Amino acid sequence: MSALIGKSEKRVDGRDKVTGRAQYAGDFHLPGQLYGVVVPSTVGLGRILSIDSAAAQSLPGVVAVISHLNAPKLPYKPHKAFIDPAVGERLHMLQDATVRFYGQPVAVVVADSLDNAERAANALNVRYERQRPIVDLRDPSLPTVVPTAMGEEAAKHRGNMAAVVPDIVTVEEDYDIARENHNPIELHATLAAWNGDKLTLWSKSQFVVNEQAEIAAIFGIEPANVQVISPFIGGAFGTSLRTWPHVTLAALAAKLTGRPVNVTLSRKQTFYTTGHRPLTLQHLRVSATRDGRLTHLEHRGVGETSRYEQFAEALVNATNYMYSCPNLKVDYRLQPCDTSTPTYMRGPGEASGIFALETALDELAYKLDMDPVELRRRNEPKIDEGNGKPFSSRSLLRCYEEGGKRFGWSRRTHKPGSMKDGRTLIGWGMASGTYPVWFIPANARARITSGGQFEVEAAASDMGPGTYTSITQVAAETLGVPMEAVRFRLGQSDFPPTPPHGGSMTMASVGSGVQSACRALRAELIKVATTADGSPFRGANPEFLYWGEGSLRQREKGGELTYEQLARLAPAGLSADGTGGRGEEASKYSMHAFGAVFVEIGIDPDVYTMHIRRMVGAYGAGRIINPRLATSQCVGGMVGGIGMAIMEATVLDARDGRPINAHMADYLMPVNLDIGDMQVIFVDEEDPYVNPLGVKGLGEIALVGVAPAIGNAIYHATGQRIRNLPIRIENLLHHA
Helix, strand or coil: CCCCCCCCCCCCCHHHHHHCCCCCHHHCCCCCCEEEEEEECCCCCEEEEEEECHHHHCCCCEEEEEECCCCCCCCCCCCCCCCCCCEECCCCCCCCCEECCCCCEEEEEEECCHHHHHHHHHHCEEEEEECCCCCCCCCCCCCCECCCCCHHHHEEEECCCCCCCCCEEEEEEEEEECCECCCCCCCCEEEEEEECCEEEEEECCCCHHHHHHHHHHHHCCCHHHEEEECCCCCCCCCCCCCCCHHHHHHHHHHHHHCCCEEEECCCCCHHHHCCCECCEEEEEEEEEECCCCEEEEEEEEEEEEECCEECCCCCCHHHHCCCCCCEEEEEEEEEEECCCCCCCCCCCCHHHHHHHHHHHHHHHHHHCCCCHHHHHHHCCCCCCCCCCCCECCCCHHHHHHHHHHHHCHHHCCCCCCCCEECCEEEEEEEEEEEEECCCCCCEEEEEECCCCCEEEECCCCCCCCCHHHHHHHHHHHHHCCCHHHEEEECCECCCCCCCCCCCCCHHHHHHHHHHHHHHHHHHHHHHHHHHCCCCCCCCCCHHHEEECCCEEEECCCCCEEEHHHHHHHCCCCCEEEEECCCCHHHHHCECEEEEEEEEEEEECCCCCCEEEEEEEEEEECECCCCHHHHHHHHHHHHHHHHHHHHCCCCCECCCCCCECCCCCCCCCCCCHHHCCEEEEEECCCCCCCCCCCCECCCCCCCCCCHHHHHHHHHHHHHCCCCCEECCCHHHHHHHC
């Protein structure tokens, strides 16, 4: 059996997806199922004065109208997640009359069909006592607070920021990033069904074991009495890492009606209560000597959060280690607003912080009259200067080299506006990217079937990167069998627990756990071979047994047992559990993925329409399990970066906090016509410290760095420096 890891294997779930056999959360249906529609608040702050449900309840098919007036008081016991997306007291559903933000659920209407439920929800009459919310970080009355969960990590410094260095060049500017919403194709949906005191949820979730624990805590029942099922996810990008209010409402409605209830949010409702990339305001000051050596670097950032929770992200973290600089200060603060709580969005923190850092460095390169790549090369650190540790591996210089060569960077002329194609202005820009290597031990189970096939289970998720396929590759190679001999199952909370499907950690954590479980199963099969009656290896020394391709063999004496023969000798359903782990040496290193993004943009000089003509991304991301899937993952990140750079922004009405573009007509995202040629390069990189598989993850690093590369290309084309994302036609016309 040839090696499978590193091969561009086709998706094992591809046929199910294109033929419609794959079932997503909203596809599940149970006999007697009802439909719940969430009624959102139409004020941004205040209290509910009254709810008149008479008209709604009189409509055909309506089974229940549930609000704080008739909902039972739920325990809402404390629950500690593997990774807390927010600190504070989460929103309690239908437990009081307080309205904390626009779109907060104030009721759920349950009917025998979705149409009937929607009609009744529109008939519900809710009266409010209104207050004026504050939803803009620029409001001077907003307090600024230290992120509780981050502590000292929110502010760091080294050297002396007041140190005087003669004849330095300085850039000092503000950089803003708009609020964004995830907008995956699949809407948030949950089907809830009770059987006595046991609850089953078919739910869109990137973290099924956390959803199990969260709902158990809310209802005050044992986690073992909650089963969460999520076999397929139609995109998420972080929006399904938390258990949002609609999950609780589905379970509550099912409990009160005694029937299964499906709650699927509308596109507009996903702008209210399922998280978003927070609006951030950043200030950067960077200085260098005339030969391009950084001397001072200050990075301050403020992010929005809700008043009832704190959501913090790694906004300034990368600045600590990205480049060599003796005098550095970073500071991160939050400002609580009358909005819902933000959450992780692809490349959380790093994507936003790197925009400011990489834009400022590009500005510095022009002030120094230096090539932007050369400036970065001159400040390549030998160690992580933020913590004093060596990098386990860092291939950023090779990313510059290989990415620049593929892109043709050496042909770039430095002066803004100096490159044209006919009358079209051409801009070439670049930026660096980075993302930490997250690893949390994951559990997995492997079993051999009676026919010598294998089943592998882990409570992971797959929102599209190809988890089913890449994990199958790891299992099949470890067992020494073709991929067709392995069936990988995921997305159930009763499978061995795993960390969330986010933070680019799935392959590192779950893959290592599956590898461990498969090795443990092989060890159990050797025991069977040496102890079972009828085995030709009974009584043999295990040290003289070894695995060939799909069979167990004995040195010197010869003979073999195939997996099918071992299955007949083994107890029915023989299985083994495994947990992935890092070696002790891992703590001695700083572990990150790095990349470099090169962009060519074409801009019409009269009306400033923009087109990303081509992009090259070069990445040092450790071992690549499946190059085909990895390339797809990176292209997806590049496309997301285009949206972040020149399209995506959620606009709130200052009067009530209402998202005024909560639909696909006005919330702009890239489509095929917006995307030019995308090329991906993986720099060969071996890193034995990051995890047993040597992988670093690609989901986040693929997006980090794209937005500043595009912004830098826009400046190169036009000479206009726009420091606010997204950069749109009107921004360029305003500065023209």
